[in-house]
């Protein structure tokens with residue numbers, strides 16, 4: 098029988114519920130349990146696909162093409178549980194499905210209401226996650242307890258234990274225990290109030306995970322336990338980690354959270370914990386043998402979550418090579434104003450990520466030209482590949498107004514254009530080339546060598562493609578088409594051969610990178626930056642400016 102863990106958050110947003118949920122999932126997997134993870138988001142958009150990265154950070158794409166919350170990225174990086182469309186629901190999706198049923202007459206003339214119809218729908222999407230092959234489902238509820246919009250979700254998870262059995266459900270509440278400098282004290286009142294709100298709805302949490310900057314004393318834990326009606330062993334400290342997010346699971350183990358969950362849910366098949374690989378990972382992070390810097394040139398560079406999986410994938414490659422990587426987040430529009438030379442000199446690698454919209458495109462093209470002409474390792478992703486093609490067309494092939502028809506409909510040279518089947522799409526959301534698709538590789542290319550495979554499956558999220566009318570011309574002028582769709586019809590990877598490492602891909606490799614298994618392209622890219630740094634040796638006094646580094 099599948100057991101359920103529900104993770105809620107209190108006091109403030111941004112407590113790192115996603116990371117904590119993923120860490121618990123990882124620890125349970127390491128104890129031999131089969132885990133699936135789910136996120137329920139209270140906002141009304143049907144999915145985050147149509148939301149600006151400023152609002153919501155990155156849109157994380159799954160194999161099945163669903164566009165999901167970035168927390169699913171944490172889940173996938175930390176656990177191996179299968180992630181599908183069912184793993185992320187929003188209020189919008191829940192209502193959409195209830196309204197569709199109402200229109201089909203499935204409620205037999207009844208008044209359709211939040212309770213029971215919306216809550217039943219929520220309970221059914223949670224139940225669907227369970228099954229014979231799943232020991233534990235972890236469902237994270239987005240938002241903060243006390244928000245009006247999360248109420249139906251909280252009511253649904255309360256009811257869930259009535260059907261599934263209270264002993265088969267565990268409610269975990271993530272809360273904040275702030276430190277007041279003036280009083281030189283940790284404050285437990287916000288936690289008491291937040292748990293009070295949960296109890297008003299009828300949920301008595303079983304475990305409190307307390308985010309804090311300073312350690313919580315035994316006295317304070319006892320106080321929280323007493324006021325919140327939980328045993329003191331169930332008040333778990335989760336102190337801020339300033340070194341790495343990969344310390345989070347280990348600190349939860351130190352505080353015996355995995356054992357607590359196993360005991361409370363009576364998970365009799367759980368084995369002893371083995372986290373050797375994870376300890377090794379932290380050892381590699383703490384003892385770097387190389388140091389390199391990489392510039393990520395994007396439209397949303399100032400927003401730290403907009404390219405979340407890209408930054409993570411770079412870190413994974415750093416772990417792989419035992420390299421400390423300093424990432425500079427560069428606004429592509431700043432390159433247009435200040436020039437690539439000024440902003441990019443000193444970096445060992447340049448990465449241009451995906452994106453939509455015209456702002457900053459010329460800055461990306463300039464950054465790519467700089468990397469290509471100076472022999473700086475370059476990785477282009479999705480829009481980054483499209484800009485690399487535009488740059489090559491303009492500056493190598495002298496097709497002066499080479500462009501993407503996304504940005505200039507009347508360009509004489511639409512080297513990137515819309516596929517015929519995308520021409521008549523008018524609805525937003527879920528209408529792109531989405532999800533996992535195979536690519537056939539040229540084994541002699543950089544990508545072919547990095548993957549060491551003939552075909553790979555990678556995730557897509559785009560409308561525009563390389564325009565095949567130009568393929569011959571680009572090839573004649575030296576560009577290598579290192580990967581295509583299996584029928585050869587779509588360009589997936591381009592490379593510039595007379596360059597130390599210049600690879601650009603139409604898909605998103607960052608979504609498939611894991612901390613213990615760096616993605617081959619990121620590993621190849623970072624390897625090339627290390628080679629460049631080694632070659633330049635001590636002559637490289639030219640460091641990127643500190644203020645760009647995060």
Ligand code: GLN
Nearest residue numbers: 451452479480559560561
């Ligand atoms: N805007 C481009 C397209 O739709 C690239 C999308 C992306 O980078 N994800 O094709």
